Amino acid sequence: VNAPGLGGSIESLRASARLQDRVIRTPLMRSSVLDNLSNGRILIKPECLQIGGSFKYRGALNKLLGLDSEMQRRPIASRQVVAYSSGNHGIATAFAAERLSWKATVVMPTDAPEMKIMMVKEAGGRVEFYDRSLDDRVAKTREISARLKAPIVPSFDDLDIIAGQSTAVLEMIQDARAQGIELDDLLLPCGGGGLLAGAVLAAEAMSSNARIHAIEPVGFDDMGRSLISGRRECNVRRAGSICDALLIDRPGEITFPIIAGRVQGGVAVNDVDVAHAIRFAFRDLKVVVEPGGVVALAAILSGTMRCSNRNVGVVLSGGNVDGGLYGSIVASSESCPGIHEVQSDSV
Amino acid sequence: VNAPGLGGSIESLRASARLQDRVIRTPLMRSSVLDNLSNGRILIKPECLQIGGSFKYRGALNKLLGLDSEMQRRPIASRQVVAYSSGNHGIATAFAAERLSWKATVVMPTDAPEMKIMMVKEAGGRVEFYDRSLDDRVAKTREISARLKAPIVPSFDDLDIIAGQSTAVLEMIQDARAQGIELDDLLLPCGGGGLLAGAVLAAEAMSSNARIHAIEPVGFDDMGRSLISGRRECNVRRAGSICDALLIDRPGEITFPIIAGRVQGGVAVNDVDVAHAIRFAFRDLKVVVEPGGVVALAAILSGTMRCSNRNVGVVLSGGNVDGGLYGSIVASSESCPGIHEVQSDSV
Numbered sequence: 001v002n003a004p005g006l007g008g009s010i011e012s013l014r015a016s017a018r019l020q021d022r023v024i025r026t027p028l029m030r031s032s033v034l035d036n037l038s039n040g041r042i043l044i045k046p047e048c049l050q051i052g053g054s055f056k057y058r059g060a061l062n063k064l065l066g067l068d069s070e071m072q073r074r075p076i077a078s079r080q081v082v083a084y085s086s087g088n089h090g091i092a093t094a095f096a097a098e099r100l101s102w103k104a105t106v107v108m109p110t111d112a113p114e115m116k117i118m119m120v121k122e123a124g125g126r127v128e129f130y131d132r133s134l135d136d137r138v139a140k141t142r143e144i145s146a147r148l149k150a151p152i153v154p155s156f157d158d159l160d161i162i163a164g165q166s167t168a169v170l171e172m173i174q175d176a177r178a179q180g181i182e183l184d185d186l187l188l189p190c191g192g193g194g195l196l197a198g199a200v201l202a203a204e205a206m207s208s209n210a211r212i213h214a215i216e217p218v219g220f221d222d223m224g225r226s227l228i229s230g231r232r233e234c235n236v237r238r239a240g241s242i243c244d245a246l247l248i249d250r251p252g253e254i255t256f257p258i259i260a261g262r263v264q265g266g267v268a269v270n271d272v273d274v275a276h277a278i279r280f281a282f283r284d285l286k287v288v289v290e291p292g293g294v295v296a297l298a299a300i301l302s303g304t305m306r307c308s309n310r311n312v313g314v315v316l317s318g319g320n321v322d323g324g325l326y327g328s329i330v331a332s333s334e335s336c337p338g339i340h341e342v343q344s345d346s347v
Numbered sequence: 348v349n350a351p352g353l354g355g356s357i358e359s360l361r362a363s364a365r366l367q368d369r370v371i372r373t374p375l376m377r378s379s380v381l382d383n384l385s386n387g388r389i390l391i392k393p394e395c396l397q398i399g400g401s402f403k404y405r406g407a408l409n410k411l412l413g414l415d416s417e418m419q420r421r422p423i424a425s426r427q428v429v430a431y432s433s434g435n436h437g438i439a440t441a442f443a444a445e446r447l448s449w450k451a452t453v454v455m456p457t458d459a460p461e462m463k464i465m466m467v468k469e470a471g472g473r474v475e476f477y478d479r480s481l482d483d484r485v486a487k488t489r490e491i492s493a494r495l496k497a498p499i500v501p502s503f504d505d506l507d508i509i510a511g512q513s514t515a516v517l518e519m520i521q522d523a524r525a526q527g528i529e530l531d532d533l534l535l536p537c538g539g540g541g542l543l544a545g546a547v548l549a550a551e552a553m554s555s556n557a558r559i560h561a562i563e564p565v566g567f568d569d570m571g572r573s574l575i576s577g578r579r580e581c582n583v584r585r586a587g588s589i590c591d592a593l594l595i596d597r598p599g600e601i602t603f604p605i606i607a608g609r610v611q612g613g614v615a616v617n618d619v620d621v622a623h624a625i626r627f628a629f630r631d632l633k634v635v636v637e638p639g640g641v642v643a644l645a646a647i648l649s650g651t652m653r654c655s656n657r658n659v660g661v662v663l664s665g666g667n668v669d670g671g672l673y674g675s676i677v678a679s680s681e682s683c684p685g686i687h688e689v690q691s692d693s694v
Binding site: 095 | 393674
């Protein structure tokens with residue numbers, strides 16, 4: 001391993017050693033159909049198959065393992081953490097806590113998807129609800145944290161979280177090289193930037209020169225705009241895309257400086273392209289991907305991201321989607337633009 | 348490796364060496380939810396993630412590689428194979444042929460699912476239709492085979508096919524051992540018995556004493572009944588289950604003798620349990636599984652197969668399911684018996 005340019009790349013390797021055998025080393029998938037369509041070599045990392053259904057488990061577990069020596073000094077019933085999240089980070093924290101026989105409390109909005117609430121509970125997590133219009137979720141989380149002496153597990157703006165997420169990209173680069181492939185591009189879904197910042201650390205740690213791209217929903221391209229302006233831009237809207245996992249106000253305070261110097265730029269995809277990519281993953285990959293998790297694949301299938309003669313790594317970042325929404329998307333496959341139309345449009 | 352009791356176990360190891368790096372080594376998945384529910388250790392092999400969406404690719408590619416030296420002597424345009432299948436075997440043969448730059452013709456009924464026809468075509472396969480009520484598909488296949496000088500690729504009753512399928516179970520046993528787990532039971536979906544016979548060879552090759560169970564749809568339990576009577580029993584019905592991949596007339600001539608002396612017995616599951624298991628795989632594993640591919644998981648979730656304190660290997664054998672059917676099954680998840688009801692009923 002070369003000497004890393006950033007101290008963070010050491011954190012990435014440390015997280016990798018720590019998480020080995022504790023997370024699923026998700027496979028690198030290929031699809032000859034996708035390669036033919038894009039005229040590139042596409043390597044897909046389905047993190048929807050990760051414990052808890054998203055890459056977020058890596059960061060959460062890495063954070064919790066960092067707290068372990070302190071927790072071991074407490075009585076078992078006092079080993080507690082708290083997170084606020086309406087989605088994948090809450091589920092991930094609950095599963096990570098279950099793994100260590102700790103207790104997790106997840107502060108969720110009353111209107112969180114029923115399925116996501118159910119998954120937190122399945123993992124033995126305790127759910128505390130707040131009303132979006134009445135309550136301050138940060139204040140509520142801090143109150144619970146103080147009362148239970150339970151450390152807060154941040155959703156992305158934290159170096160242990162970022163280092164944990166980086167292991168997904170580290171594995172991609174390693175497993176591609178094991179097949180003799182050097183990745184030219186990395187396409188990553190982007191919300192607060194935890195995965196993207198992790199990718200920067202992983203690329204540093206592996207001395208990879210891959211171009212890194214932030215993929216966002218149209219109308220929520222705060223990262224893409226921030227990369228142009230050089231400062232943390234905000235989204236105007238708070239809702240209005242099916243990509244619920246990616247609707248964050250603006251890039252993180254810790255993630256953005258890591259990302260800014262290294263990431264190529266942003267690409268935005270619309271909900272129609274997202275639905276099409278969900279159907280592609282259903283039919284040709286057989287993995288369940290949620291709207292926010294599939295944006296990088298959507299960027300390829302829509303022709304927005306050109307991959308001709310390039311080796312492209314794509315992360316499918318999560319699969320926690322409501323059965324009603326997912327069912328209506330895949331059931332409409334026959335009547336919607338199929339892959340052959342895409343082929344004639346974009347290749 | 349111990350000296351195998353059957354010559355076939357050598358074929359299994361040979362297929363494994365031949366297919367290595369040519370098939371996806373699908374991961375072994377775990378679910379803490381499933382382990383808690385069943386009070387066992389359940390290791391899941393999602394072969395729906397295999398190339399072509401089912402384990403059938405292993406057998407088809409192994410068969411084609413066995414024909415390779417002969418094909419190399421032909422001009423490229425004459426490298427052709429033919430298969431008859433309404434589903435996964437046809438898709439697998441088309442993808443295996445594409446891999447070798449050969450041409451595959453798949454003889455399919457006019458009423459085959461649109462999605463399965465599309466997947467054969469996506470892999471560059473040529474589809475020849477026959478009418479179930481008018482045409483003899485075997486005669487038609489033989490005619491095409493003779494005309495094109497294209498060898499027929501059988502769907503299960505062939506030692507190269509069986510040896511190819513065995514590699515799925517070989518990998519399971521190996522990857523479980525790498526985690527320090529010795530499998531006590533293997534639960535396998537059963538149609539003609541190709542995967543089941545392959546499991547017998549794999550268990551021999553690996554000196555595993557795992558009990559092997561054939562899982563079938565209720566009303567199509569020909570293998571279970573054959574294992575009791577000792578001879579190849581037929582199914583009375585030809586249709587009437589959503590598990591289309593498993594509706595075979597009776598056990599194979601070559602598969603059955605391999606299976607008969609070694610397989611524990613059969614277990615049958617109904618379509619309601621199958622739909623429930625599809626929803627479980629959607630929500631907790633994020634893999635798309637077709638009805639016939641999920642029966643082994645259904646046997647656990649329904650409580651039909653007890654797994655208490657046992658290490659149980661389960662194959663999810665395929666995921667080629669129509670979007671309309673799949674969508675309606677997963678969309679109904681909220682209103683159907685959830686996992687917590689199953690828990691209180693069966694544990």
